[in-house]
Amino acid sequence: MIRVANLTKHFRVHERPPGLKAALRSLVSRTYKTVKAVDGLSFEIQRGERVGFLGPNGAGKTTTLKVLAGLLHPTSGDVVVEEHIPFLRKTTFLERITLVMGQKSQLIWDLPPAETYAMNRAIFDVPHAAFAATLAELTELLDLGPLLNKPTRQLSLGERMKCELAAALLHRPTTLFLDEPTIGLDVSMQLAIRQFVRDYNQRHEATVMLTSHYMDDVVALCPRVIVIDRGTLIHDGDLRGLIKQMDPDKRVSFTLPADAREPDALIAKLGTVIERDGPRVTVRVPEREVAGVVGHLFEHHATDLAIEDPPLEEILRVMFKRESPPT
Amino acid sequence: MRKILRLALVQLRISASSAMAYRLDFFVEGLMSLVWMTLTLLPLVVLYGTRTSVAGWTADEALVIIGYFMLVRAVLEGVVSPSLVELVERIRSGAFDYTLLKPVDAQVLVSTAKFEPWKLFDVLGALALLVYAFVRRGYGPSAVDLALGSLLLVAGVAAMYALWIACAAAAFWVVRLDNLTYLLGAVFDVARWPIQVFRGAWRFVFTFVIPVALMTSYPAMALLGRLGGLRALAVVGCALAMLVASRLLWRVAIRNYTSASS
Numbered sequence: 001m002i003r004v005a006n007l008t009k010h011f012r013v014h015e016r017p018p019g020l021k022a023a024l025r026s027l028v029s030r031t032y033k034t035v036k037a038v039d040g041l042s043f044e045i046q047r048g049e050r051v052g053f054l055g056p057n058g059a060g061k062t063t064t065l066k067v068l069a070g071l072l073h074p075t076s077g078d079v080v081v082e083e084h085i086p087f088l089r090k091t092t093f094l095e096r097i098t099l100v101m102g103q104k105s106q107l108i109w110d111l112p113p114a115e116t117y118a119m120n121r122a123i124f125d126v127p128h129a130a131f132a133a134t135l136a137e138l139t140e141l142l143d144l145g146p147l148l149n150k151p152t153r154q155l156s157l158g159e160r161m162k163c164e165l166a167a168a169l170l171h172r173p174t175t176l177f178l179d180e181p182t183i184g185l186d187v188s189m190q191l192a193i194r195q196f197v198r199d200y201n202q203r204h205e206a207t208v209m210l211t212s213h214y215m216d217d218v219v220a221l222c223p224r225v226i227v228i229d230r231g232t233l234i235h236d237g238d239l240r241g242l243i244k245q246m247d248p249d250k251r252v253s254f255t256l257p258a259d260a261r262e263p264d265a266l267i268a269k270l271g272t273v274i275e276r277d278g279p280r281v282t283v284r285v286p287e288r289e290v291a292g293v294v295g296h297l298f299e300h301h302a303t304d305l306a307i308e309d310p311p312l313e314e315i316l317r318v319m320f321k322r323e324s325p326p327t
Numbered sequence: 328m329r330k331i332l333r334l335a336l337v338q339l340r341i342s343a344s345s346a347m348a349y350r351l352d353f354f355v356e357g358l359m360s361l362v363w364m365t366l367t368l369l370p371l372v373v374l375y376g377t378r379t380s381v382a383g384w385t386a387d388e389a390l391v392i393i394g395y396f397m398l399v400r401a402v403l404e405g406v407v408s409p410s411l412v413e414l415v416e417r418i419r420s421g422a423f424d425y426t427l428l429k430p431v432d433a434q435v436l437v438s439t440a441k442f443e444p445w446k447l448f449d450v451l452g453a454l455a456l457l458v459y460a461f462v463r464r465g466y467g468p469s470a471v472d473l474a475l476g477s478l479l480l481v482a483g484v485a486a487m488y489a490l491w492i493a494c495a496a497a498a499f500w501v502v503r504l505d506n507l508t509y510l511l512g513a514v515f516d517v518a519r520w521p522i523q524v525f526r527g528a529w530r531f532v533f534t535f536v537i538p539v540a541l542m543t544s545y546p547a548m549a550l551l552g553r554l555g556g557l558r559a560l561a562v563v564g565c566a567l568a569m570l571v572a573s574r575l576l577w578r579v580a581i582r583n584y585t586s587a588s589s
Contacts, residue, residue: 071424073582094430106425110345122337123429123436125330 002045002068002175002207007077008231009038009063037063039231041077047174050201050208052222052239056320060231061211062101065177068209069099082175095124098173102180105160106167107152113163114148117170124171131170138166141196158189165193169200176200178210182217194220215312229320240309246318247310250290253282254302266300280304334431335439342409342442360448367397367519368456382523388551389521390460395480395543395550396519397453402484403515405446406438407491411508413440415498427584434577437495438488457550468550475559476550482566483542487515489569490537496573496580511537518543541565 015033016026038060045051055061066072067079070086070093079086084093107116121131139145142162147155155163165181178197182190194217201208212218218225218239225242227235235242252271256263256279267273270293271283285293290307297305346352371393375386384392414437417423426436461467468476494507501507514537517525522540525533534540545562548554554562 066424069428071427071584089427091430094428097428099424099428101421101424104421104424106422108341108345111341115341115344119337119341120429122334123431125430 001047001080001082002043002209003078003080004044004064004068005042005078007038007041007064007067007079008036008075009060009067009072010075011035011037036231038067038074038228041228041231041233043226043233043236045207045209047207048201048205049224050198050210050222052218052225053209053211053228054218054225054316055228056316058230059228061228062179064228065099065179065209065211069097069177070094071099095171096173097175097177098168098171099177100165100168100179100181102161102183105152105164107160107163109153110151112149112151113144113155113167116152116163116167117148120167120170126171130172134170134172135166138169141199142166142192158185161185161189161193165196172204173206174204175207176209178208178212180212181210182212182214190214190217197221215316219312227316227319234319239312243309243312243315246315249284249286249310251282251306251308251310252285252290252293252297253280253304253306253308254297255279255304256281257301257303260300266296270296284310331431331435334435338439339442339444343444345441346444356443356445357448360445360452364397364449364452364456367393370519382521384521384523387460387464388547390456390463391551392521392543392547393519394453394457394460395483395547397449397456398480399483399487399518399542400515401446401449401453403487403491405443405449406441407488408508408512409441409443410438411491411495411498413437414495418498423584427581433581434492434574438492468552472550472552475554475556476546479546479549479554479559479562482563483546486538486541486566486569489566489573492573493576496576499580499584515539515542521547538565538569 011034012032013035014026014030016022016031041060041064053061053064063072067074068081068086070081070089073087082093082096084090084096086093086097107113108119117131117135120126121128126134139148142165144162144166147159147163152160152163161181169176176197181197182193185193197208197210198221200206208221210217210222223239224237225235225239226233227242251274256266258279260266260279263279267276267281267283271285271289273281274284275282283293294305294307346356371386371389374381375389379385381389414423417426426433429436467473490511494511497507517533518539522530522533522544530540541562545554545558549559
């Protein structure tokens with residue numbers, strides 16, 4: 001379980017205008033600015049939940065995850081993870097959590113991942129039998145077989161990420177903080193990692209907190225989302241609810257037959273056009289009018305009909321714009 | 328403690344396999360070890376070519392200091408320095424986050440992060456040199472002197488380690504640490520000379536500020552039977568104090584760690 005109450009994390013950063021003169025002046029007297037990376041954040045996550053943690057760049061997501069994992073000392077507020085105060089970094093706490101950072105690596109560069117695993121086994125003091133069982137399970141779930149004994153530097157980005165995940169999970173943590181675990185990966189690798197995270201979550205009733213720039217990851221994995229911007233909470237709840245609340249309209253896409261008469265007039269009648277690429281059209285339609293619109297499209301022999309929720313990217317774009325201060 | 332020892336063994340094995348990953352390097356480094364040993368002895372040969380005693384030390388006794396110097400240097404270059412380089416690299420890249428996430432004291436993890444196994448050749452060379460020095464002198468150390476000399480070797484290595492950990496702690500604030508380690512390395516080179524060679528302010532600096540005398544001169548004097556029990560105790564005390572101080576500094580540094588950007 002994760003409980004965060006009124007968390008703030010401020011950084012004091014040294015500020016200086018560009019140029020040599022300013023650089024010289026900054027040697028003598030420096031001006032500091034306090035950056036509020038996280039500013040009064042509160043939420044609670046129950047055991048076994050999968051939660052998406054969203055926000056624009058610089059919103060404070062990574063800082064929050066680092067505080068939760070005990071890497072950073074909070075400026076103020078209470079944080080409890082797995083019944084521990086993270087920054088004390090007690091052994092019993094560290095044995096139950098893991099933090100995976102898509103942009104940082106813990107694998108030993110010149111050696112095969114198996115060596116890193118052996119080291120983590122020693123560090124976490126995992127008994128040999130349990131280690132073998134976990135490694136076998138991870139090897140199966142992530143399809144690591146051919147990778148284990150290849151030097152890390154010869155692995156592709158996706159292969160390395162899978163090995164990173166395994167390295168982070170060998171001690172069977174029950175709370176997973178995943179910071180951009182799919183960054184830079186191709187679609188099939190993204191799918192594999194998603195599937196794996198869901199499996200792990202279900203097998204071990206593990207709590208998962210995930211940040212990702214790929215909204216598909218979040219939509220596929222997280223029934224609940226926490227959205228923050230500039231360090232403060234702007235939404236916490238059901239993902240579908242968020243979409244409905246922000247934009248209840250559906251997206252209806254279709255392809256008009258080549259011989260359609262007066263297509264412009266027809267499209268205009270259906271709803272607001274969002275995208276039009278030759279005969280392929282996407283319009284925005286209020287939910288209660290969807291049935292009528294679909295009937296109409298059938299009459300005109302439209303094909304490849306699709307009705308979807310607005311994409312999460314769009315919802316977030318609107319949210320973050322709205323939250324921005326007037327300029 | 329057993330866990331730490333086991334961990335160090337695993338890291339040693341991994342470092343050794345890392346080293347073997349580049350086969351040519353392994354042989355080149357082994358050869359370099361021999362070359363360095365010869366070069367270390369060269370100034371001594373030149374100096375004692377024209378005189379029989381320098382600052383109260385005969386050539387054979389000076390060889391004992393060089394032996395200690397090579398032992399401490401082997402630990403420095405084989406364990407401490409590579410680990411420190413690794414630490415700075417991890418702080419810069421942010422991978423140090425992963426070190427802090429491990430349920431083992433970060434200082435232990437950092438200190439054992441990297442070994443250069445071929446420095447074992449240096450240790451063997453240094454031991455051979457010590458034996459040679461005593462053979463030339465004509466008689467070996469007494470049992471008490473041997474025990475005291477060994478104890479002070481440990482103290483000397485501890486003092487050196489403390490100095491480097493203090494330096495490592497600085498890495499959390501300045502990140503680019505290359506110059507500081509070069510400076511420390513250059514200062515450490517002074518340890519090949521008996522402390523009595525230095526006078527006035529320099530002797531003070533090398534005994535108390537950057538205590539290289541603790542690392543080689545005093546242990547050598549103990550082995551040669553030229554250091555009283557009380558002074559030996561003071562050396563051990565100083566080394567312990569340095570260890571404690573560096574530990575405190577390290578903990579302050581860890582608390583202030585802000586982690587590199589995501």
